[in-house]
Amino acid sequence: MASRISPAELGVMVARWAIHEGASEAEVYIHVLRGYRVDIRTNRVETVEAVEDVGVGIRVAVGRKTGFSYTTGMEISSVREAVRRAIKQARAAPEDKWWQGFPEPSKSYPEPGGMFSVAVARAGPETVLEHAREMLDKASSIKDLVLARGSVSVYTLERVVINTNGVYRVDVGTAALVTAGVTTRKDGVTTPMIYNIDMSRVLIPESDAVVERAAETAKQCTTLYHGLQTGRYTVVLSPRVLAELMEETILYSLRGDIYVRGRSYYGNKLGEKALSEKITIVDDGAMKGGDATWRFDGEGVATARKVLVEKGVVRGLVFDSYWGRRAGQESTGNASRDGYASRPHPGYTNVVVEPGDAALEELLDGRVLVVHQVQGAHTTNPDTGEYSVLANPAIYYENGEPKGWVPGVVLSGNFYREIISNVEALGKTVERAYPGMYMPWIRLNGITVAVKS
Amino acid sequence: MSEVMDILSTAISYASKLGVEFAEIRLERTRFTRIEIRDGVYNVSSGIDYGAAVRVYVNGSMGFAFTTRIGTGPLRRAIEQAYSLARSTPGSQPKPLLFDPVEDYYEHPVKKSIEDVSIDVKLKDLAELDKLVAEKSFVKSRLVVYNERVEERYYVSTEERLIGEKRELSYLYASAFGKEAGVRGSAHITQGTVKGYTLWEKTPQEKMAEELLGRLQRQLRAKTPRAGNFPVVIAPEAIGVFVHEAFGHLAEADLVEAGSALQGKKGQQVASNLVSIVDDPGIDDGFGTLRYDDEGVRTARAVIVENGIHKQIMTDRIHATILEAEPTGNARAESFRYPPLVRMRNTVMLPGDYSVEELFEGIEFGYYIVSTAGGQTNIDGNFQVGVEEAYEIAKGEVGEPVRNLSIVGNTLETLLNIDAVAKDFGLFYGRCGKGQLVYVSDGGPHVRVRRMTVGGRE
Structure with a gap:
């Protein structure tokens, strides 16, 4: 029975079958995800879910030709079929002249800590539901608030990477995530849906606090402010907005594959100052308790802390082993996988933008638009850095005083350029923008703002 | 197929014996192939997604579990767990809306099954497109992605509904990045079909390359648009994104319940009387063309707006009960790993009477929006659509290309501001994310909006 074989044992068997079937090299990734999740929709628990997602991804090389296949579950027959499929594809594919094989084991692996807790691993559906009810209670205690969407989930993930070059790695981690989306309806005005999250690897975050934070922002939108004209403004972006715009621009250009393919904005700027000196960006796969912390990446290479941008100077890029070799260097431990169904590709672990020294009053000084969320960051052109997004909500402040929500504000510009010359200040503290993304608030001047007439 | 149905029937009868108020099993077997050519380097991937999802309703609560092991034993355990x-x-x-027993199996017809075409042929066809794009000196980097999936979905419920449906999807995405005289730009195109291996028949490689390269060249020569409020003409590809993103989501029953801008608007005028919008599962060759949804409900056309009046919303079983609305069969899940949500299928604006040329007449200065990079809406009815290809309109004529803009506004205000709808029509292919990704189509005719906020830079 397949269920009696451990994932690591299965991995070894799969690698052997692949060689037996004609592969010159093989790599096996096994992912076993177990947990519970409660979904909330419009002030009500919608579904209580058990999650058990198990699958095997197999990458093989036949000479310099590669193939990838995956299967759900760990049934011997379907895994064998996936091995054969991967090899068949490799044989059909054109040769990749840059292929240099799978990585070797790393010399040492980090021990980051704070990535597993027995309490989270043992949390059952009742515990998860209790946290969901706390969110509902909190929401019903706030006047005019609708908890439109919410979720509490806990899970344990076991990751196994084995390859025929001697990589044999097993890691187990836990995590708990709370999400909320709220709106407020007051005097015929529906505020935008405001999202908030919290996450931890070792305990279930205080779920009512997530609702409370979202509700505070929503409340600021119940007063409308009219009278702004289209023009240039100083804006203060929330960590989330900064993360979204960075992801589509700077983090795209700091990817090794984008660099090798000649598309990186920083292609000829390595070692040079190409961002404001206020900006320092770190990718740290071994950060203690980080949302995306693991001992090894999707190819079994040790994770590590890397300074990508130091005071505006581009210091490094993120690579998996394939793109690292194409650039003539080692993998940086940044092979990322979207579960067992994808090949590894260069990606990020925990991304930290280091904080600045501005207190809240300094960020809000003068006339500013504080942008909590944007719509359409994904429509940014990563090759040029051009963006045009709806700030929803943007709250107008005068000398630290909120004047109200300005509906229909569009921010446009070129983020690559603005991050060089328009950065005025970064906040003193770093917040979780998204799972694995830690950023401060940022103040930018001279941003083009279109306002609905 | 009968073997699968036997397993499912046995499993569901076990659920009935447990005394549940409602239970269903959704079994899916999806075979994927993905071919990527990244600057000339090929990556072929494939996989089989095989699993079953179980939902059980009892005591005012819905339990959900799934398994990747298909057999009577594992399915019984999933039922027990849910x-x-x-x-x-x-x-x-509330209890989900219930339906009468039914037994049905439907296979969407294909001209030539993607499973009967060898990988070598597919590689060769893609290589042809890649070569045509690579030839141009201003192209510095390129990507061609081909995705195909053969979906088999089976459904049983305690209502004695036994359903099977099979279809094939193929989807092509190509993008190119270019540099010319220090200016950077990129563009993309997509194509899709559910009729088997017919992508190249729909748009041959030469035509696809020509369109992509044309878009890229115009990007490289485009000027920066003004920021402000202008009249806008929107082409079918962009109106599809607008209809889906800006409007469609507001008509999804779960968002209506949560307070979307369409809440309480049934029977009222929400758009100019030239506007009719439907979510139609019966459109020929759409990514949302389905006979049954993922709750085993027969799909029906949802007439969201008819001549400006809001008629229907899109529902699943639960929200049809809560909102006392008609079932439309809009429950869809990304895979067996997720419970279904209210999702769109093929969402389109219906054509009107104007010729496309008439739409431009009399516009002193405005913008012509051709293709987009996607969009996003918020429950409050404020939308953003990011634009990839656009032009100035000057004195009634299409002028120079512009880059880096988006159109934004309040959806209902914008729909009320539509003063001309053309008689042409186009259908487009893509995926929509709402926590889960599903394949959808959208489209419509050319449309003119009197006034709209354009996010430009000058």
Whole structure:
């Protein structure tokens, strides 16, 4: 029975079958995800879910030709079929002249800590539901608030990477995530849906606090402010907005594959100052308790802390082993996988933008638009850095005083350029923008703002 | 197929014996192939997604579990798990709407099955497109992605509904990045079909390359648009994104319940009387063309707006009960790993009477929006659509290309501001994310909006 074989044992068997079937090299990734999740929709628990997602991804090389296949579950027959499929594809594919094989084991692996807790691993559906009810209670205690969407989930993930070059790695981690989306309806005005999250690897975050934070922002939108004209403004972006715009621009250009393919904005700027000196960006796969912390990446290479941008100077890029070799260097431990169904590709672990020294009053000084969320960051052109997004909500402040929500504000510009010359200040503290993304608030001047007439 | 149905029937009868108020099993077997050519380097991937999802309703609570092991034993265990989750957590979720027994199996017809075409042929066809794009000196980097999936979905419920449906999807995405005289730009195109291996028949490689390269060249020569409020003409590809993103989401029953801008608007005028919008599962060759949804409900056309009046919303079983609305069969899940949500299928604006040329007449200065990079809406009815290809309109004529803009506004205000709808029509292919990704189509005719906020830079 397949269920009696451990994932690591299965991995070894799969690698052997692949060689037996004609592969010159093989790599096996096994992912076993177990947990519970409660979904909330419009002030009500919608579904209580058990999650058990198990699958095997197999990458093989036949000479310099590669193939990838995956299967759900760990049934011997379907895994064998996936091995054969991967090899068949490799044989059909054109040769990749840059292929240099799978990585070797790393010399040492980090021990980051704070990535597993027995309490989270043992949390059952009742515990998860209790946290969901706390969110509902909190929401019903706030006047005019609708908890439109919410979720509490806990899970344990076991990751196994084995390859025929001697990589044999097993890691187990836990995590708990709370999400909320709220709106407020007051005097015929529906505020935008405001999202908030919290996450931890070792305990279930205080779920009512997530609702409370979202509700505070929503409340600021119940007063409308009219009278702004289209023009240039100083804006203060929330960590989330900064993360979204960075992801589509700077983090795209700091990817090794984008660099090798000649598309990186920083292609000829390595070692040079190409961002404001206020900006320092770190990718740290071994950060203690980080949302995306693991001992090894999707190819079994040790994770590590890397300074990508130091005071505006581009210091490094993120690579998996394939793109690292194409650039003539080692993998940086940044092979990322979207579960067992994808090949590894260069990606990020925990991304930290280091904080600045501005207190809240300094960020809000003068006339500013504080942008909590944007719509359409994904429509940014990563090759040029051009963006045009709806700030929803943007709250107008005068000398630290909120004047109200300005509906229909569009921010446009070129983020690559603005991050060089328009950065005025970064906040003193770093917040979780998204799972694995830690950023401060940022103040930018001279941003083009279109306002609905 | 009968073997699968036997397993499912046995499993569901076990759920009935447990005394549940409602239970369903959704089994899916999807075979994927993905071919990527990244600057000339090929990556072929494939996989089989095989699993079953179980939902059990009891005590005002819905339990959900799934398994990747298909057999009577594992399915019984999944039912027990979903049952105990629901029973141990009594709630206030209303009972899903129930339907009559039915037995049906439907295979969407294809011209030539993608499973009958060898990987070598597919590689050769893609290589041809890649070569045509690579030839141009201003192209510095390129990507061609081909995705195909053969979906088999089976459904049984305690209502004695036994359903099977099979279809084939193929989807092509190509993008190119270019540099010319220090200016950077990029562009993309997509194509899709559910009729088997017919992508190249729909748009041959030469035509696809020509369109992509044309878009890229115009990007490289485009000027920066003004920021402000202008009249806008929107082409079918962009109106599809607008209809889906800006409007469609507001008509999804779960968002209507949560307070979307369409809440309480049934029977009222929400758009100019030239506007009719439907979500139609019966459109020929759409990514949302389906006979049954993922709750085993027969799909029906949802007439969201008819001549400006809001008629229907899109529902699943639960929200049809809560909002006392007609079932439309809009429940869809990304895979067996997720419970279904209210999702769109093929969302389109219906054509009107104007010729496309008439739409431009009399516009002193405005913008012509051709293709987009996607969009996003918020429950409050404010939308953003990011634009990839656009032009100035000057004195009634299409002028120079512009880059880096988006159109934004309040959806209902914008729909009321539509003063001309052309008689042409186009259908487009893509995926929509709402926590889960599903394949959808959208489209419509050319449309003119009197005034719209354009996010430009000058």
